[in-house]
Amino acid sequence: MRFVTRAEWGARTANVDDYPSGFGWRGVAMHYEGEASIAIDHSRCAARMRSVQNFHMDGRGWGDIAYNLAVCLHGYVFEGRGKDVRSASQGTTEANHDYYGVLCFLGEASWAPYAYRPTADMVEGIKDAIAYLRRYGAGTEIIGHRDVRSTSCPGEPLYSMVQDGSLDPGSSSGGTTHIVQPGETLKGIANRYGVPYTYIAEVNGLEYPDYPIVSGQELVIPGRGQELDDPHPGTTTPPGGSYTPFPGTEWFKGAPNSPIVTEMGRRLVAEGHGLYKIGPGPQWSDVDRQSYASWQRSLGYSGADADGWPGLTSWDRLRVPDAGVSPGPVSYEPFPGPDWFRNNPNSPIVTAMGTRLVAEGCSAYQSGPGPQWSDADRQSYALWQEKLGYSGADADGWPGQSSWDRLRVPRQSTAEYEPFPGADWFRNSPNSSVVTAMGNRLVVERCSRYEVGPGPRWSDVDRQSYALWQEKLGFSGTAADGWPGQVSWDALKVPKQTAGSTEPFPGADWFRSSPRSTIVTAMGHRLVAEGCAVYEVGPGPQWSDADRESYANWQRKLGYSGTGADGWPGQSSWDRLGVPFT
Structure with a gap:
C-alpha cells in the first residue's frame, strides 16, 4: 500500500501517554468527513489530515485524531492513531472497542460530486487499509458508521459499497x-x-x-496492506527481520496460549489461509489447526502431512515474526497410577488425555472430551492400546505406565482454574462467585456486553458475553449460542473460586431429612450424565423419590446390591459421583 506515516504528514504529538491496545477484533467501520473534501490535488492531502487532527484535539478536546487510518481520493493510506489502538470515532465505547475507524476524504456537496463518490484509487486504498488492519488482528466485519450510531455517515455511495462487499480485500492477499x-x-x-x-x-x-x-519470469506479489518499499513484501517482519523458531509439534498439541499463536494466525491470514471468523488470538484452537492445514495443503502436503499440526518445514516457510516470547519447554504429565483412573477422577488431566486420544485417531467420544473420567474415555484409551499392539487384558482401557508414556499428554498448568460445572448448571440460573469470576475473565478477553457488573447471578448479558467468547474462539451457529461448553470453558481459564472442585458428602441423615438445596440439583445432573436417572421432570432442588431411585441405579452401577443399593447416598458412592461444588 502507499502508506503515509504520522511523521510524513506532520502529525502533532498526541496528548495520550499510553493508548489502550488490542481492539478492533470485530472489524473496521467506515467514515467520511461529512463535508466535501478540498484536497483534490494530492499535495493538499497531508494538510487535510492535519486539519482533521487539529479539529479533534482543539475543537473537541480529544487527545488525538479519532481515526486509526484515513484514505485520500488518490489511494494513499494515512496513519492516524494506527494499528492495535482503540478508536475514538464510533460514538460509543463498545463500538470503539469492537471496530477500528477508517476515515475517507469524502463529503456531501452538490458542487463537488467527485468528493462524494469514492474514486477507483480510493477504493484500492480502502482495501489496503482494511488488509493492513487485518494483518494486525482486526476481524473480518466491514460496517458503516451508521451501523453503530444514528448518522448519515459514511454517505450513500460509500455505504452501498460496504453493503455489497466491494470494499473487502478478500483472503487472497x-x-x-x-x-x-x-x-x-x-x-x-x-x-x-x-x-x-x-x-x-x-x-x-x-x-x-x-x-x-514473459513466460517463466518470477514475479514478487506484494502483500496487500504493506508498504511498497517493504523489503519483505509478503511478511510482517519485525525490526531486525527475525522469525519465531519452530516451537515443536508437541507444543501446539498442548493447546498453548501465547503471542506466538497470534502471530502465526496473522501470517496465515496474510497468506490467504485464515479461516477465522474473529481473531486470530493467542489461544490455540481448532480454527488455528484448520487454518494451518489449509496452509500445508497449499504447499503440496496431503493426508497426515496436512493435518493442521505445524511441522518444521511448513513453519519455516510461513515465516512467523518474532513474538518476543519463548514458547517454553514441552513437558508431559507423569503417569498418575492405575488406581487414580479407577477412582473416577474429575481433572484437566483427563481432558488433556482425551484431546491427545482424539489427535491419535482413537476417539470413541460422542461429545467432549472433558475432565470427568467416563466410559467413553476408557473405550478411547482401549483403542489407543490396540493401536500400540496390545490385546486382551492389556487393552481393557485402563491406562498403564507404558501406554501413558507413549501418549505424551501435555502437562497441565499448575494454576488453579474452575472445572467446567456442566452445561445444565448454567441453564438453572446459578447465583455463584463462579459466574462473577467468569464475567471478569470475559471482560479481560474483550467479550463483554455488561453495562453494570459482572455479578454472581447468571443473566442474559452473561450469555451474550459468553457468545462473543465462543465466536472469538472460532465457533459459530449453535456452538456459539452463549451456553458454556467444555472446550470454551477450559480455554477461558476462570480462576478457582471454591475450596474444592466437588461437593463434600453432606452426611446420610441430611438426605433423610428431605432437603431442598442446589446440591440435590447438582447431584441429579450428575446422575443424568451417568445414565442413572429416572426423572420425568427435573432434576430439581427438592429431594424426592425420583432422586432416591436414580441414586439406587448409580449404586448398582458401582456394583452395590441389597441395602448397599437402597438409594440413600453413602460416603463412597458420593465421592465417586463427583458432584460439582455449588
Missing part, C-alpha cells in the same frame, strides 16, 4: 511469488491474487506503460 505461465497477463495475475497490477509492476520494476512480462 499476496505476499508470495508467481511464475508467469504462457498466455498470462499482468492484470490476470493481479486479479488472481487480489492485488492491483500497478503494485506488482512497481515492486518488480516493470516499465510503464506496457509493463512487459
Whole structure:
C-alpha cells in the first residue's frame, strides 16, 4: 500500500501517554468527513489530515485524531492513531472497542460530486487499509458508521459499497511469488491474487506503460496492506527481520496460549489461509489447526502431512515474526497410577488425555472430551492400546505406565482454574462467585456486553458475553449460542473460586431429612450424565423419590446390591459421583 506515516504528514504529538491496545477484533467501520473534501490535488492531502487532527484535539478536546487510518481520493493510506489502538470515532465505547475507524476524504456537496463518490484509487486504498488492519488482528466485519450510531455517515455511495462487499480485500492477499505461465497477463495475475497490477509492476520494476512480462519470469506479489518499499513484501517482519523458531509439534498439541499463536494466525491470514471468523488470538484452537492445514495443503502436503499440526518445514516457510516470547519447554504429565483412573477422577488431566486420544485417531467420544473420567474415555484409551499392539487384558482401557508414556499428554498448568460445572448448571440460573469470576475473565478477553457488573447471578448479558467468547474462539451457529461448553470453558481459564472442585458428602441423615438445596440439583445432573436417572421432570432442588431411585441405579452401577443399593447416598458412592461444588 502507499502508506503515509504520522511523521510524513506532520502529525502533532498526541496528548495520550499510553493508548489502550488490542481492539478492533470485530472489524473496521467506515467514515467520511461529512463535508466535501478540498484536497483534490494530492499535495493538499497531508494538510487535510492535519486539519482533521487539529479539529479533534482543539475543537473537541480529544487527545488525538479519532481515526486509526484515513484514505485520500488518490489511494494513499494515512496513519492516524494506527494499528492495535482503540478508536475514538464510533460514538460509543463498545463500538470503539469492537471496530477500528477508517476515515475517507469524502463529503456531501452538490458542487463537488467527485468528493462524494469514492474514486477507483480510493477504493484500492480502502482495501489496503482494511488488509493492513487485518494483518494486525482486526476481524473480518466491514460496517458503516451508521451501523453503530444514528448518522448519515459514511454517505450513500460509500455505504452501498460496504453493503455489497466491494470494499473487502478478500483472503487472497499476496505476499508470495508467481511464475508467469504462457498466455498470462499482468492484470490476470493481479486479479488472481487480489492485488492491483500497478503494485506488482512497481515492486518488480516493470516499465510503464506496457509493463512487459514473459513466460517463466518470477514475479514478487506484494502483500496487500504493506508498504511498497517493504523489503519483505509478503511478511510482517519485525525490526531486525527475525522469525519465531519452530516451537515443536508437541507444543501446539498442548493447546498453548501465547503471542506466538497470534502471530502465526496473522501470517496465515496474510497468506490467504485464515479461516477465522474473529481473531486470530493467542489461544490455540481448532480454527488455528484448520487454518494451518489449509496452509500445508497449499504447499503440496496431503493426508497426515496436512493435518493442521505445524511441522518444521511448513513453519519455516510461513515465516512467523518474532513474538518476543519463548514458547517454553514441552513437558508431559507423569503417569498418575492405575488406581487414580479407577477412582473416577474429575481433572484437566483427563481432558488433556482425551484431546491427545482424539489427535491419535482413537476417539470413541460422542461429545467432549472433558475432565470427568467416563466410559467413553476408557473405550478411547482401549483403542489407543490396540493401536500400540496390545490385546486382551492389556487393552481393557485402563491406562498403564507404558501406554501413558507413549501418549505424551501435555502437562497441565499448575494454576488453579474452575472445572467446567456442566452445561445444565448454567441453564438453572446459578447465583455463584463462579459466574462473577467468569464475567471478569470475559471482560479481560474483550467479550463483554455488561453495562453494570459482572455479578454472581447468571443473566442474559452473561450469555451474550459468553457468545462473543465462543465466536472469538472460532465457533459459530449453535456452538456459539452463549451456553458454556467444555472446550470454551477450559480455554477461558476462570480462576478457582471454591475450596474444592466437588461437593463434600453432606452426611446420610441430611438426605433423610428431605432437603431442598442446589446440591440435590447438582447431584441429579450428575446422575443424568451417568445414565442413572429416572426423572420425568427435573432434576430439581427438592429431594424426592425420583432422586432416591436414580441414586439406587448409580449404586448398582458401582456394583452395590441389597441395602448397599437402597438409594440413600453413602460416603463412597458420593465421592465417586463427583458432584460439582455449588
